[in-house]
Amino acid sequence: MRQLHIIACVKVVPKPEEVKVNPENWTIERDGVRSEINPPDMNVLEMALALKEQHGGKVTVVAMGPPMFDSYLRLALAMGADEAYLLSDRSFAGADTLATSYALAQGIRKIGEFDLILCGEESSDGATAQVPPGIAEWLNTSQITYAEDLKIVPDSGMVKAQRELAGGYEVIQVPLPCTASVKVGANEPRFMDIERKTWANAEGPVTTWNAQDIEVDPEMIGIPGSPTIVDGVAQAEATERKREFLKGTPEEQVKALIERLRPYL
Amino acid sequence: MSQPTDSVLLKDETWERVDKATGGAAAPCFQCGVCTAICPLGLVKGETISIRKIVRQAQLGLPGWADGLWECTTCLWCESRCPHEVDITKAILGLRQLAWKEREVPEGLPTLLWDIYFDGNSWGRPPSERPLWAKDKAIKEFSPSDEILLYVGDDAAYDRRIQKVAHALVALLEAAGVTFGTLGEREPHCGDAVRSLGHEEYVAEIIESNAQLFQEAGVKTMVTVSPHCYDMFANRYPHFSDDFRPLHYSLYLLELINGERLKFEKELPLKVTYHDPCYLSRRNGICDEPRQVLESIPGLQLVEMERSRDDTLCCGGGGGRMWMETAAGERFSDLRVKEAAETGAEVVVTCCPHCITCLEDSLSQVGKSKLRVMDLAEVAHLALQS
Numbered sequence: 017m018r019q020l021h022i023i024a025c026v027k028v029v030p031k032p033e034e035v036k037v038n039p040e041n042w043t044i045e046r047d048g049v050r051s052e053i054n055p056p057d058m059n060v061l062e063m064a065l066a067l068k069e070q071h072g073g074k075v076t077v078v079a080m081g082p083p084m085f086d087s088y089l090r091l092a093l094a095m096g097a098d099e100a101y102l103l104s105d106r107s108f109a110g111a112d113t114l115a116t117s118y119a120l121a122q123g124i125r126k127i128g129e130f131d132l133i134l135c136g137e138e139s140s141d142g143a144t145a146q147v148p149p150g151i152a153e154w155l156n157t158s159q160i161t162y163a164e165d166l167k168i169v170p171d172s173g174m175v176k177a178q179r180e181l182a183g184g185y186e187v188i189q190v191p192l193p194c195t196a197s198v199k200v201g202a203n204e205p206r207f208m209d210i211e212r213k214t215w216a217n218a219e220g221p222v223t224t225w226n227a228q229d230i231e232v233d234p235e236m237i238g239i240p241g242s243p244t245i246v247d248g249v250a251q252a253e254a255t256e257r258k259r260e261f262l263k264g265t266p267e268e269q270v271k272a273l274i275e276r277l278r279p280y281l
Numbered sequence: 282m283s284q285p286t287d288s289v290l291l292k293d294e295t296w297e298r299v300d301k302a303t304g305g306a307a308a309p310c311f312q313c314g315v316c317t318a319i320c321p322l323g324l325v326k327g328e329t330i331s332i333r334k335i336v337r338q339a340q341l342g343l344p345g346w347a348d349g350l351w352e353c354t355t356c357l358w359c360e361s362r363c364p365h366e367v368d369i370t371k372a373i374l375g376l377r378q379l380a381w382k383e384r385e386v387p388e389g390l391p392t393l394l395w396d397i398y399f400d401g402n403s404w405g406r407p408p409s410e411r412p413l414w415a416k417d418k419a420i421k422e423f424s425p426s427d428e429i430l431l432y433v434g435d436d437a438a439y440d441r442r443i444q445k446v447a448h449a450l451v452a453l454l455e456a457a458g459v460t461f462g463t464l465g466e467r468e469p470h471c472g473d474a475v476r477s478l479g480h481e482e483y484v485a486e487i488i489e490s491n492a493q494l495f496q497e498a499g500v501k502t503m504v505t506v507s508p509h510c511y512d513m514f515a516n517r518y519p520h521f522s523d524d525f526r527p528l529h530y531s532l533y534l535l536e537l538i539n540g541e542r543l544k545f546e547k548e549l550p551l552k553v554t555y556h557d558p559c560y561l562s563r564r565n566g567i568c569d570e571p572r573q574v575l576e577s578i579p580g581l582q583l584v585e586m587e588r589s590r591d592d593t594l595c596c597g598g599g600g601g602r603m604w605m606e607t608a609a610g611e612r613f614s615d616l617r618v619k620e621a622a623e624t625g626a627e628v629v630v631t632c633c634p635h636c637i638t639c640l641e642d643s644l645s646q647v648g649k650s651k652l653r654v655m656d657l658a659e660v661a662h663l664a665l666q667s
Contacts, residue, residue, distance in 0.1 A: 031399070031400075031407065033407045033409060033410075034407075050399075050407075050408075052399045058395070204388060204389070204391055204392055205391060205392075205395065206384060206391055207381070207390075207391040207394040207395060207398075207480070207483075208398075209382075210480075210482035210483050210485075210486060211482065265645075265648065266645060266646070
């Protein structure tokens with residue numbers, strides 16, 4: 017039997033305090049800002065690596081973005097992923113979630129057979145949560161969103177996940193291959209292995225594919241493939257807090273706090 | 282003769298694995314158990330960390346060897362009494378390194394290392410917020426012509442309580458006419474959190490990159506707020522130039538006092554006791570200098586706790602314990618504030634951000650309401666103002 021193959025989709029996002037929007041085209045400026053791996057994508061990597069430890073197989077990382085993503089993909093390799101593919105082409109720029117999910121799906125198609133595609137629930141910059149369901153549709157897989165926990169059901173060709181709902185959770189089981197989006201905080205991402213990082217930086221298998229490599233329809237990527245129109249972006253003003261400090265013993269402080277909260281209960 | 286069913290055959294590779302990870306530090310241990318008997322955890326938990334058991338279990342490859350490994354505060358008490366001079370801290374940190382490899386690490390610690398990796402500090406805060414502690418002060422960027430680089434450190438940069446310590450220290454430096462600057466946003470994490478959690482490979486990377494930064498910035502005399510940063514720079518960093526001189530600020534204040542650049546002329550009628558931070562006293566032999574700073578303040582009365590100087594009791598925050606929860610009732614600092622109160626002192630003075638945090642936390646729990654916790658810099662600043 018073929019070994020379990022997990023695709024982990026990763027995005028590199030600006031650190032929250034660095035987010036700036038280009039006022040001309042309303043896209044997020046990524047040049048020269050401090051970045052990180054999208055937080056739920058870190059949970060994706062941990063989930064994929066833990067499943068690999070349990071069942072064996074391989075973890076392949078996929079990302080669509082500019083060349084600067086390369087060093088972050090090597091971090092994923094340092095955490096334990098086996099190989100990484102970066103889909104990078106100027107023609108991908110300006111993609112909305114439809115064009116992004118199409119390009120990622122084309123990249124995954126080219127990688128070959130897979131069992132499970134894991135994506136973060138949403139990116140911390142765009143926050144649409146539309147890419148994982150998009151990939152599932154393009155590749156015609158089953159799909160699960162907002163998974164907090166995910167298990168391969170042995171010898172059944174099925175995957176079972178606990179997914180968060182408002183006020184509770186549900187457990188669902190769907191057939192493989194499956195695309196699942198993973199909740200931020202679903203687990204604690206392991207720290208990278210420094211020896212592996214040295215290897216990943218020197219000779220880690222990171223392959224860059226352009227638009228031609230993944231055989232995309234030029235009309236379906238980047239700005240031409242993006243029906244979304246961003247009409248404007250406004251900054252929400254932060255609410256000024258009262259910054260009151262309660263005094264006294266811990267017991268007195270708790271009493272005082274309850275009195276403050278009581279009118280709102 | 283048949284083997285008992287629960288016997289374990291020591292494998293060469295498990296032995297070698299421990300020997301390599303600990304740099305051979307555990308090898309001289311002849312299992313006498315002094316470390317286990319005197320570990321101060323017995324004072325608060327009733328049960329100490331059985332160092333010798335941890336080492337033996339790890340050598341045998343027995344499951345559960347990492348249990349207890351993370352309770353150690355690296356206070357050095359055991360090491361100071363070990364009859365065979367085993368470098369127990371090195372053994373503990375080496376075993377922690379092994380625990381990282383085998384993913385036997387308490388929850389929260391991987392996140393801490395990611396915070397340091399992505400943000401350059403143990404608070405997970407943006408580097409752009411690093412200089413905000415001094416936003417009301419005109420503190421300039423360090424230049425090589427300055428007398429000292431003030432290395433602020435993560436706690437004094439981001440923790441509102443410890444920011445006050447940095448403010449007091451800045452006032453003292455200004456009063457003494459010292460020319461100084463900081464590295465502002467560029468100031469890196471010193472590596473103490475990573476080292477004390479045993480991630481030797483990652484801390485080596487941090488040290489290499491920071492040493493280069495300090496060298497390029499032209500750093501010579503570097504004054505730190507925290508004894509933990511001082512210990513890193515003094516003992517773990519390469520001395521990249523003959524002029525590189527890392528100092529904890531208590532040492533530098535004493536230099537200023539002895540050089541008559543800093544004088545306390547007014548009376549400060551205050552009865553204080555001094556809590557020695559482990560990373561100054563046992564680890565670096567610095568017991569007299571902070572006391573001499575206190576004694577140079579007219580009117581101030583210094584009384585000692587029974588456990589002091591080399592025999593100090595750890596606050597509980599070393600060895601990475603600041604990033605792990607210690608259950609109420611199991612905190613050294615609970616004992617320590619009681620001991621401080623028993624001296625009749627109004628103030629327990631210390632000079633370590635971890636100690637300040639732990640002691641103040643315990644004070645709010647134990648309820649010794651007459652006692653206050655102050656940093657040495659705060660007391661000295663008060664003396665200057667009084």
